[in-house]
Amino acid sequence: METVSVKDVGRHEGEEIQLKGWIHTKREKGKIAFVVMRDGSGFIQIVLEQEKLEPEQWNQLHEASLESSIIVRGLAKSEPRAPGGYEIHASFLEVFHTTKDWPLGRKEHGIEFLEDNRHLWIRSKRESAILRIRNTIENAMIQFLSDNGFYRFDTPIITTAAAEGTTTLFEVDYHGDKAYLSQSGQLYAEAGAMALGKVYTFGPTFRAEKSKTRRHLLEFWMIEPEAAWFQYEDNLQLQEQFVTYIVKRVLSENEADLSILERPLEPLQKVEPPFPRITYTDAVDLLKKNGFDVQWGDDLGSPEETFLANYFDKPVFLTHFPAKIKAFYMQPDPENPDVVLAADLLAPEGYGEIIGGSERIHDYDLLLQKMKEFNLNEEQYQWYLDLRRYGSVPHSGFGIGLERTVAWICKLDHIRETIPFPRMLHKLTP
């Protein structure tokens, strides 16, 4: 007999079907028992009556505790009393493996306990819903970029010194040479854009800072599109369409998962181009008017960013930053060289930065001058300067943090639940 996915049970109403999965909850009530089983695609209630099963099967059910693996056959029926609207009336049950002492109860747990049991916690309703949404977001990102002519371009994870020269990196022994885990694939993506026109990287990135907040991981996934001939405005429009597409895909494919998370849908349904824009200079004025102690030229901190992200009800572009507080490769604004043609995209509902992007400097002399101003080692950047020696063109790109995007779309309090096994400060297992 063919096995049906739990999420597809509705298409088999009235049929005798087989399901394979795990016991999520079990309620025994004399000669009838209710099991909610899960198979990874969803949850469904199984009704088991003693008189309809072999005595051996009924005993196995009684002995099986939560998370025992089971094979069930029975009639799929529509049933308003069942969670999810469908249930299976079992005619056959095999307990494939009987679990003893499942450590995660149905009551609440502290975060330390859950983190230590992350390998089991991901089986829960809430965590599996988040991970299914993450999957949709990943697929949507790749689909959108592919549909828009971007080629996937995988960049190295082991690199020589700092790509941007700012953050602390994880050091690796590369057979005697010092190497570092990549903090961004962007500089390589620029080379890719000159080769393939439009490219994107999608891979893990690493930051060794001792960050300890709800929005930081030491290992996280980033998608970095980079396009030749793209200028500042092209870049922002691409981002609007990109983010809108991702949100729409989740709304259409993960209705049940968003409901498990009790995620309000209205803020997501509002996500449509164009997104509001505010310059750094206007943002500083706005913050000052609202009691923040910031001066033009300061890097905006977390509370300031949260305020701005709450001020608008759609994702908002924060644009035209002072050149001094941004990366060396960003193109100065021709109308005001003190600021750069860069924009961060802040997610609403207080989430803050999910994207950082800019037009890149394509002029060789200007880039060299900036590298000197930022005290970068020119030797290590010769290949990067080559991109401005041989057929240089205007180009732009951005990096979007996958986990921050998942956290926002799922409306999570902490980024640690957006990735199967988060790597955080002093957190390496499981």
Next chain:
RNA sequence: UCCGGAGUAGCUCAAUCGGCAGAGCAGCGGACUGUUAAUCCGUUUGUUGCAGGUUCAAGUCCUGCCUCCGGAGCCA
């Protein structure tokens, strides 16, 4: 790294002024044919984070250390 908080049963927590270390849940045994974190009856569970100190007496007071949580900075 800095600031703040916490660590007691498998889990979540309580324990008054320093005076017999407890409850709920889970587990185990039993009852129950429509349960939704089922309910009801019975029942087991302790190196109070670690090391030292004060005291007739320490979960509680003192010193040091460890771990975790929240926030800041850095950023996606």
